[in-house]
Amino acid sequence: MALTLFAYFRSSASWRVRMALALKGLPYDYRGVHLVRNVQHDVALGGEAQQVPSLILGDGTRLTQSLAILDYLEEVHPHPPLLPTDPVQRAFVRSLAQDIACDVHPLQNLRVLRHLVGPLKLDEDAKTAWARHWIERGLAVVDARLRASPHFGGSFCQGDEPGYADCVLLPQVFNARRFGADLSALSAVQAVTLACEAHPLIAATHPSQCPDAE
Amino acid sequence: MALTLFAYFRSSASWRVRMALALKGLPYDYRGVHLVRNVQHDVALGGEAQQVPSLILGDGTRLTQSLAILDYLEEVHPHPPLLPTDPVQRAFVRSLAQDIACDVHPLQNLRVLRHLVGPLKLDEDAKTAWARHWIERGLAVVDARLRASPHFGGSFCQGDEPGYADCVLLPQVFNARRFGADLSALSAVQAVTLACEAHPLIAATHPSQCPDAE
Numbered sequence: 001m002a003l004t005l006f007a008y009f010r011s012s013a014s015w016r017v018r019m020a021l022a023l024k025g026l027p028y029d030y031r032g033v034h035l036v037r038n039v040q041h042d043v044a045l046g047g048e049a050q051q052v053p054s055l056i057l058g059d060g061t062r063l064t065q066s067l068a069i070l071d072y073l074e075e076v077h078p079h080p081p082l083l084p085t086d087p088v089q090r091a092f093v094r095s096l097a098q099d100i101a102c103d104v105h106p107l108q109n110l111r112v113l114r115h116l117v118g119p120l121k122l123d124e125d126a127k128t129a130w131a132r133h134w135i136e137r138g139l140a141v142v143d144a145r146l147r148a149s150p151h152f153g154g155s156f157c158q159g160d161e162p163g164y165a166d167c168v169l170l171p172q173v174f175n176a177r178r179f180g181a182d183l184s185a186l187s188a189v190q191a192v193t194l195a196c197e198a199h200p201l202i203a204a205t206h207p208s209q210c211p212d213a214e
Numbered sequence: 215m216a217l218t219l220f221a222y223f224r225s226s227a228s229w230r231v232r233m234a235l236a237l238k239g240l241p242y243d244y245r246g247v248h249l250v251r252n253v254q255h256d257v258a259l260g261g262e263a264q265q266v267p268s269l270i271l272g273d274g275t276r277l278t279q280s281l282a283i284l285d286y287l288e289e290v291h292p293h294p295p296l297l298p299t300d301p302v303q304r305a306f307v308r309s310l311a312q313d314i315a316c317d318v319h320p321l322q323n324l325r326v327l328r329h330l331v332g333p334l335k336l337d338e339d340a341k342t343a344w345a346r347h348w349i350e351r352g353l354a355v356v357d358a359r360l361r362a363s364p365h366f367g368g369s370f371c372q373g374d375e376p377g378y379a380d381c382v383l384l385p386q387v388f389n390a391r392r393f394g395a396d397l398s399a400l401s402a403v404q405a406v407t408l409a410c411e412a413h414p415l416i417a418a419t420h421p422s423q424c425p426d427a428e
Contacts, residue, residue: 095279
């Protein structure tokens with residue numbers, strides 16, 4: 001099955017999907033969509049609007065929303081797994097991913113930051129402070145939850161192999177660094193970041209390695 | 215298994231879980247957490263922080279994040295199903311839910327609106343305009359995707375029975391009305407809303423029916 005990923009190198013939601021595809025060993029064609037030059041991410045969709053990320057299946061079906069794509073990949077290509085088998089543990093891992101995908105990322109993505117400096121007339125410093133505020137709060141929650149988890153052993157979010165939550169956490173840490181957020185007290189988040197960065201399959205998915213990287 | 219739901223009657227993420235529990239016929243104890251008087255939603259967690267919604271299982275395990283809870287309920291109590299069986303259709307339904315849970319709801323929830331009028335010093339009109347902006351854009355995306363779906367027949371989001379995406383859409387429409395968003399052109403969203411409001415199990419989960427309703 002030929003997969004095509006519409007993505008943007010700096011989009012952290014796109015990176016989640018790149019990580020999942022890499023961890024499952026699934027090849028795909030990469031199509032860069034330049035979000036800064038185009039506002040396609042915001043266009044009310046049809047199949048044509050290149051919402052990023054979107055994954056095109058061999059029959060032309062377009063899947064959108066990064067976490068829905070991760071669940072799809074897990075269901076259709078279960079090995080290696082990105083989620084544990086126990087329902088309570090699965091819920092924990094998914095909730096960590098949503099702590100970021102619902103409570104952090106939406107507040108600091110491109111369209112929202114543009115709205116802050118456009119219609120709301122915030123200056124660049126206030127925009128950056130806004131992004132840092134939500135990132136630091138949200139990742140502190142993730143850090144506390146990881147440290148309290150019996151399944152966090154100091155490397156990946158759950159167990160000894162990277163999975164679903166790691167695919168969401170690492171890209172958010174990348175954004176945190178871009179905005180100068182202070183993560184120095186977040187020992188668990190730091191440990192996961194180091195483990196991910198040392199993993200060859202994950203390292204190959206870094207934004208700097210994307211065909212459309214600038 | 216005795217379930218306890220920590221919720222707030224006006225929290226749309228809490229309503230998602232109330233709908234899922236009702237549709238699956240699962241009884242639970244309801245514990246109201248007053249989000250307007252308490253800022254517990256924002257507290258870096260431990261088990262004690264009453265993040266809303268959270269579902270406490272019979273053994274004391276606390277599940278958080280509404281969509282992770284919906285997936286947990288689907289996995290442990292599969293009948294009646296909230297998701298289709300086909301992986302592509304499941305991905306579509308989950309992506310509709312995330313169009314709201316990731317792209318709309320986080321931008322208009324209580325802590326963000328408080329931040330806009332607090333540190334950012336927006337007035338009430340600007341706050342409401344912000345909420346309406348993201349709600350109208352986001353629900354227009356959902357509407358377009360529903361109308362383009364071969365599985366949308368003019369009642370619920372997917373097929374003839376309410377499910378996962380309906381649990382997310384109806385509460386967002388409730389918020390849309392509170393903020394005076396204009397949904398008049400969104401025929402599919404309107405149809406789903408009517409179908410949900412006419413469904414007895416769903417009607418019983420309306421915020422006005424909650425023990426902590428004001």
